Amino acid sequence: xxxxxxxxxxxxxxxxxxxxxxxxxxxxxxxxxxxxxxxxxxxxxxxxxxxxxxxxxxxxxxxxxxxxxxxxxxxxxxxxxxxxxxxxxxxxxxxxxxxxxxxxxxxxxxxxxxxxxxxxxxxxxxxxxxxxxxxxxxxxxxxxxxxxxxxxxxxxxxxxxxxxxxxxxxxx
Numbered sequence: 001x002x003x004x005x006x007x008x009x010x011x012x013x014x015x016x017x018x019x020x021x022x023x024x025x026x027x028x029x030x031x032x033x034x035x036x037x038x039x040x041x042x043x044x045x046x047x048x049x050x051x052x053x054x055x056x057x058x059x060x061x062x063x064x065x066x067x068x069x070x071x072x073x074x075x076x077x078x079x080x081x082x083x084x085x086x087x088x089x090x091x092x093x094x095x096x097x098x099x100x101x102x103x104x105x106x107x108x109x110x111x112x113x114x115x116x117x118x119x120x121x122x123x124x125x126x127x128x129x130x131x132x133x134x135x136x137x138x139x140x141x142x143x144x145x146x147x148x149x150x151x152x153x154x155x156x157x158x159x160x161x162x163x164x165x166x167x168x169x170x171x172x
Contacts (some may be wrong), residue, residue: 018155026083046077068092
């Protein structure tokens, strides 16, 4: 069973990867970032925005009762013109999640939370896993879209990102 300490480690990884993908997306030409690629949420920017909405919706709105940035959360994906507002949203999400996870106890993991878009409550442990797995799925989508443009995506493997987080740049 995944422990509260495990979730803290997983989310340190999640946040590093999100920051790295945010940086990589911000480096793309505007037309490449905003073009509708007929993917789950159209553009690469919108896919990233969706990942942030998943984090905010499950772990801030549902688990803690308030969005990290209610005004941004209410915006339609296409209303956000660039990566800079999403970078600010990302940092607010990370700060709020970090404070939440720092206080997380083992007994909290089985506490039920009720998202407005679900029919019944789910244990917080499942919400933490849902966010992580959904992030991974959509990052895979972004990786494919980077490759279609002959752009190398950021590192996202657990082992290599973990090494980078420790400052170890040697090959794994």
